Amino acid sequence: MTLPPWHGQQALSGAAYSAVELDEDDRRVYVLDQRLLPLEERYRICTDVAGVVTSIGDMVVRGAPAIGITAAYGMVVAAGDGVTLEAADYLSHLHGVGATLMASRPTAVNLAWAVQQGLALASQHRQEPGTERWQQMAAWARQIHRDDVAACRQLGQIGAACLGDKTTVLTHCNTGALATGGYGTALGVIRAAWEANKDVQVYACETRPYLQGARLTAWELHRDGIPVTVISDSMVGHCMSQGRIDAVVVGADRVAKNGDVANKIGTYGIACLAKLHDIPLYVAVPWSTVDLATPTGADIRLEERDPIELTQFAGQRLTPAGVAAYNPAFDITPARLIEALVTEKGALDPRGLDRGGC
Amino acid sequence: MTLPPWHGQQALSGAAYSAVELDEDDRRVYVLDQRLLPLEERYRICTDVAGVVTSIGDMVVRGAPAIGITAAYGMVVAAGDGVTLEAADYLSHLHGVGATLMASRPTAVNLAWAVQQGLALASQHRQEPGTERWQQMAAWARQIHRDDVAACRQLGQIGAACLGDKTTVLTHCNTGALATGGYGTALGVIRAAWEANKDVQVYACETRPYLQGARLTAWELHRDGIPVTVISDSMVGHCMSQGRIDAVVVGADRVAKNGDVANKIGTYGIACLAKLHDIPLYVAVPWSTVDLATPTGADIRLEERDPIELTQFAGQRLTPAGVAAYNPAFDITPARLIEALVTEKGALDPRGLDRGGC
Numbered sequence: 001m002t003l004p005p006w007h008g009q010q011a012l013s014g015a016a017y018s019a020v021e022l023d024e025d026d027r028r029v030y031v032l033d034q035r036l037l038p039l040e041e042r043y044r045i046c047t048d049v050a051g052v053v054t055s056i057g058d059m060v061v062r063g064a065p066a067i068g069i070t071a072a073y074g075m076v077v078a079a080g081d082g083v084t085l086e087a088a089d090y091l092s093h094l095h096g097v098g099a100t101l102m103a104s105r106p107t108a109v110n111l112a113w114a115v116q117q118g119l120a121l122a123s124q125h126r127q128e129p130g131t132e133r134w135q136q137m138a139a140w141a142r143q144i145h146r147d148d149v150a151a152c153r154q155l156g157q158i159g160a161a162c163l164g165d166k167t168t169v170l171t172h173c174n175t176g177a178l179a180t181g182g183y184g185t186a187l188g189v190i191r192a193a194w195e196a197n198k199d200v201q202v203y204a205c206e207t208r209p210y211l212q213g214a215r216l217t218a219w220e221l222h223r224d225g226i227p228v229t230v231i232s233d234s235m236v237g238h239c240m241s242q243g244r245i246d247a248v249v250v251g252a253d254r255v256a257k258n259g260d261v262a263n264k265i266g267t268y269g270i271a272c273l274a275k276l277h278d279i280p281l282y283v284a285v286p287w288s289t290v291d292l293a294t295p296t297g298a299d300i301r302l303e304e305r306d307p308i309e310l311t312q313f314a315g316q317r318l319t320p321a322g323v324a325a326y327n328p329a330f331d332i333t334p335a336r337l338i339e340a341l342v343t344e345k346g347a348l349d350p351r352g353l354d355r356g357g358c
Numbered sequence: 359m360t361l362p363p364w365h366g367q368q369a370l371s372g373a374a375y376s377a378v379e380l381d382e383d384d385r386r387v388y389v390l391d392q393r394l395l396p397l398e399e400r401y402r403i404c405t406d407v408a409g410v411v412t413s414i415g416d417m418v419v420r421g422a423p424a425i426g427i428t429a430a431y432g433m434v435v436a437a438g439d440g441v442t443l444e445a446a447d448y449l450s451h452l453h454g455v456g457a458t459l460m461a462s463r464p465t466a467v468n469l470a471w472a473v474q475q476g477l478a479l480a481s482q483h484r485q486e487p488g489t490e491r492w493q494q495m496a497a498w499a500r501q502i503h504r505d506d507v508a509a510c511r512q513l514g515q516i517g518a519a520c521l522g523d524k525t526t527v528l529t530h531c532n533t534g535a536l537a538t539g540g541y542g543t544a545l546g547v548i549r550a551a552w553e554a555n556k557d558v559q560v561y562a563c564e565t566r567p568y569l570q571g572a573r574l575t576a577w578e579l580h581r582d583g584i585p586v587t588v589i590s591d592s593m594v595g596h597c598m599s600q601g602r603i604d605a606v607v608v609g610a611d612r613v614a615k616n617g618d619v620a621n622k623i624g625t626y627g628i629a630c631l632a633k634l635h636d637i638p639l640y641v642a643v644p645w646s647t648v649d650l651a652t653p654t655g656a657d658i659r660l661e662e663r664d665p666i667e668l669t670q671f672a673g674q675r676l677t678p679a680g681v682a683a684y685n686p687a688f689d690i691t692p693a694r695l696i697e698a699l700v701t702e703k704g705a706l707d708p709r710g711l712d713r714g715g716c
Contacts, residue, residue, distance in 0.1 A: 232566035234624025266592025
């Protein structure tokens with residue numbers, strides 16, 4: 001285990017671990033390598049923008065809010081690299097970095113949202129001394145990290161109020177402290193319910209091919225002492241038909257203006273099954289995941305990843321050599337299947353987002 | 359690769375490989391170890407009943423028709439063990455073996471069906487010389503193996519006629535030569551369509567936790583040159599919503615009198631999604647899988663297997679130590695979600711089985 005320098009102190013995540021943190025020197029980004037969990041807790045130290053970009057692209061860090069914060073810290077590293085540059089060159093440098101960061105993963109809106117905020121800040125302060133521009137960028141990035149944690153805590157409480165006092169919740173993928181600045185979105189709702197002394201049980205879909213549920217969600221909930229049972233994604237329908245599930249709570253990578261939601265592959269199927277079994281589906285997101293500039297789910301670009309994630313595990317081949325695999329990383333859940341969009345602004349009808357969610 | 363003695367000759371399966379074969383000596387049962395596929399093609403040689411029982415229980419061999427045939431060969435081994443026994447002791451011996459075989463896996467009806475046929479034969483010939491009883495048992499077991507292959511070829515043609523000339527079929531688990539005496543049930547339908555020169559493409563669900571789709575179905579279809587694409591079980595809804603799937607064809611482990619079907623976990627969810635997307639679901643089974651003595655799906659005992667199949671892969675832990683997992687091996691698909699039950703007797707409405715399927 002590689003211990004980051006802030007270990008044992010209060011990380012911005014508010015937890016003993018953090019998906020991503022910026023070092024005090026404003027130059028190094030610590031990224032918890034989620035590919036190694038739960039077997040190993042090791043941080044990758046990114047000392048340049050390229051390291052930040054590959055950490056996102058290779059899924060060392062994942063989860064829409066967490067990759068937004070990571071990108072913001074990437075902008076800080078870029079601002080540090082550009083302290084000696086004149087205003088125009090500084091801006092041009094940051095735009096280049098921003099474009100590279102945005103290309104690292106296409107579906108989650110938080111990444112583009114963070115980069116664009118960083119670029120606006122850079123433009124505003126471009127005439128100021130290099131070290132000041134850098135400090136401002138670092139202060140801004142840490143603030144969006146803190147804001148994300150605060151939003152998750154707020155939406156967690158709002159979502160928890162939607163759940164019964166004794167409830168069994170199904171969740172998909174990982175939406176916890178590891179996927180956000182800290183605390184979590186769907187797992188934030190579950191954590192808030194648990195902290196409010198509700199009798200909460202969780203079924204976690206293992207979430208093939210990357211196993212975020214089996215590896216990460218189980219790891220987080222088990223650390224917190226919240227009862228969790230892992231199932232394969234194929235068991236959802238059976239568990240629902242047996243009456244084991246009271247509610248489904250998931251996160252999202254992007255919410256379109258019409259309330260359609262892009263989230264981890266499998267969410268759409270779960271949403272259909274929930275509707276059929278009359279089980280409410282809550283989508284928990286900070287407002288930064290809502291993208292009013294994207295009209296509908298059909299307008300969201302869905303990332304397709306390397307089939308090797310599906311055909312191999314830990315270097316061992318699962319499928320025969322030469323067999324094709326299809327590996328879409330996300331799917332679209334239409335607004336009509338969603339009971340409520342749980343944000344820090346309230347539990348909203350997703351079909352009313354263009355009217356402020358009312 | 360351990361080569362069985364019949365290698366290179368015509369196996370009863372009709373293929374170059376066989377899930378199970380009885381040696382010419384009527385004493386040794388060759389079971390292809392499906393846990394090692396597609397990485398290794400190795401046969402386990404069972405020289406006693408205990409070896410046959412663990413081959414079924416440990417899923418060295420799996421698939422309802424294949425375990426039925428394996429159990430029949432287990433009865434042959436038992437008959438060989440009992441050549442010197444008097445009639446009453448012989449029957450008692452075979453009943454003991456039959457009970458052990460039936461307990462090895464509870465859901466598939468074919469296992470009990472084969473054991474009961476074997477016991478009836480033993481009873482009928484109990485007074486005859488031991489070697490003759492043994493030969494009769496061997497001849498009977500080989501005949502049900504041949505009958506299964508013939509039934510699969512017949513139902514394959516019937517099912518193929520239900521498919522369009524250009525069709526993309528989704529299938530779940532493995533229902534091929536490996537799961538039967540040879541040829542396959544749902545894969546038999548796909549093979550027959552391919553042999554009839556239909557333009558067939560297959561999406562194979564990987565089928566967690568045991569990965570029968572990724573490992574076995576992909577292996578069989580790839581050997582036959584039939585185009586196959588592996589997806590994770592969580593991608594079914596997305597693929598259907600994209601219009602990628604024209605029909606779903608699956609097998610079954612037991613069909614109840616009311617047409618409800620027990621099949622590999624995940625089938626029920628796929629059936630719900632198919633209904634929602636207006637895609638026909640065909641369940642392909644030899645008539646030996648129809649169990650008119652079981653009134654409804656609710657009366658079928660669903661096997662729950664060791665959670666370790668879900669929490670570990672190839673000896674590596676996927677979930678954190680101490681985290682619970684739930685591992686039901688089968689689920690129930692109600693008759694109303696099934697377009698037709700494809701058997702060697704015809705493509706039947708599953709809701710009319712008690713009226714002969716008409």
